[in-house]
Amino acid sequence: MGIKDQFQGKANELKDKAQKAAQDAKDEATERSGRRKEKRDEAVGQADKARTEFDDNWDA
Numbered sequence: 001m002g003i004k005d006q007f008q009g010k011a012n013e014l015k016d017k018a019q020k021a022a023q024d025a026k027d028e029a030t031e032r033s034g035r036r037k038e039k040r041d042e043a044v045g046q047a048d049k050a051r052t053e054f055d056d057n058w059d060a
Helices: 003-059
Strands: none
Touching: none
16 A cells, blocks of 8 residues: 555545534534524513413403
8 A cells, every 4th residue: 555545545534534523513503503492482482471471460
């Protein structure tokens, strides 16, 4: 195996590692984004419920 082949092999290995790391980071970011959206939706739901209760009590 020549030096060129060794360098090419190592370059391919590093490229594969970099692609895997980038995909892992993307997957993690997507998961975090989903959790933030769930928390936001929950907070909006609680705010809507509180607003409705306030309105109901205000009219009473």
